[in-house]
Amino acid sequence: PADTRGAAQARACSAPAPVTDVARLCVCDLLVAQCDVNCCCDPDCSPEEFSLFTACSVPVVTGDSHLCRQKAAVYSLDVEANPPERIFQLIDQVNPSIFCIHATNYKQALHLRSPEMPTPENFDDLLNEFGSVAFNAEPESWNVDTDASDPPDANETQRYEYGVPVQTEDAFLRLPSPVVSSWCSDANPAGFLVNQATKCIRSVSVEKCESIQALNMLFYINSSILAFVFQVNISVQSIVVQSLDGMRTLLKGADVLRLPMILDELCLNVVLGVSYHITYTDTGEIIEAAAAFVLGAITKEALSIQQSFQISFTQVDTKPVPLSGNPGYVVGLPVRAGFSPQGYPFPAEFLFAALALSTNKHSQLSILQSTPTQDCLAAQGARAPVLFGYNMISGCKLRITAAMRCQPLAQTLLDVLKGQSFPEYVASFGNSQAQDVLDWVPITHLHISEQRISNALQSSCQIPVSFGIEVKWTKYGSLVNPQARIVNVTATLTTTTLKQLPSGRERTIPITSSVVFTDISSPAEPGYKAWPTINIRLPFDFFYPFV
């Protein structure tokens, strides 16, 4: 076995020699040890098989056609003979052109070069030459281009764009996060404008807690962030100390650096959580960075602790309002909604009061959240936020007894379906500001009442049984990067009459609430550049002297 392996290796190390004899070359010989149909140069074919051919798929085999004089193998079928037979001729082909190649001293000119077989000696050179995405057939002339496209110098930073890792003096701003397993990996860079929150587990031991870098406050703030021109130091915003039983106290005077130290059998000032807050301008420059720490203590028995990390970006001079997209809505983020304050005038006026936004989840667009008990009256106001792009349906069961009175029931159900404060306006873009009133879409309310024809005469009160919100959105912007934009929001309330029940009986009716997102994008229109126009104008005195 060792001999055959060595022999096989030796065979594999050299490529087979190229065939240049035209008499032995056959392009149509594809099947090994079998005769290919209509292939007159196939050596596996017998004369009987040749007699069955109709034509020769490869009539001539030659070398480079530019050569002045070369041998050519000509294959043809003599159909006159009985049976038809193949004729093979080796002729001298002459190129009559005066620019035919008489001789050449460049070996690769006329045939492809055999590739170098990789050996341990030349592997590195071959990897340098051919290891990239593309390589030139003549690599010597390509060196000029690769020099010009050097990666940008680490010292000069461009303006940050969304998702670009935030660079610091050494590598990137680290946000340790779990990769594959739950263990912390320090190689996760924080992306610009990407708000992240991660939790991961780090293995610790009290004896080595002073030497483990990741438990030390300095590890997270010692390298400064490279902004456009300056370097921004990461300041300590606040330090919260968490005791062993979980109680947290905010330290006054957060300027003091607290490093891990071993005391008795505990290790104090171990970093349990870091929250970065980065302030940026609207041109993409980072101007401030602060970190808030949660420090804790670990006992001797603790083999691992959970660390949580968070980073958030806020634009300078704005209050942080969580965006749901920039500018188009991102699927999965909550639909932003709000109210107009009292005295909101007509849309034509330009003196607007800003829409009152709040991050309070009760005034966001939300739908009823189904509870395990499925009892509408015991719903206790659990609501789920409406997330863009996610059609949701929820509901509860209403048990109607004879004693229930319609009017209060209707009001209760309306509260259950719509929530405490149902908003009036919905933002059309994910980043609509409260000042831009035109960016907000009013919610249209529809009322459908299911009245049975037999009860048309009775004008009994109606109770709402179904509340559906239909959000119509469209793709807006360029074909390459379409942004989602909400165009229309319609809230449809369906009510039905409450039949009076005989006493003692009770009935259960389902109450549903749903949100549907409909894409009403019109098909994209390609835009073309204007056709060039021919602008012909004769000179002023072209027809002189006739004019």
Add this chain to the structure above:
Amino acid sequence: RVLNSSSQLSSLPLQILFYVNGIYYIFYFLATLAMIVYKSQVFSYPDDFLAPDLAVLFLMAMLEVPRLYLGCKGNLREEEAALGLSLGLTVGSVVLSVYLLAWQTYVLWADVVLTAVLLGAYGLESGLKVMAIAAFVS
């Protein structure tokens, strides 16, 4: 007085050949340069192989001018030194044209024809120069 060949040692055929050679060489230079450009477009002609070919062609052009000038001057003034120098330069030109004939990266049929004619002219010139030098010296 009738000028006869015995009192005039300058060789008339050599002078004619110089004249013709000059014109032919201009044509040869332009044709070879054009063909090198054609070859570099049609065939695979890496820079490593293009540079020597162009260098030889331009070197030959630079040799040709003093060669013809010295030859003409020497022949007309009946100076054997200038003619001998021209002969030496001819040897260099012959070597370079042999390179263009046989060791160029791509030798086209047109190359062969033009260079063969040039070599023939050089050979004839060298023969006439030797005869002229012999006539001047003696």
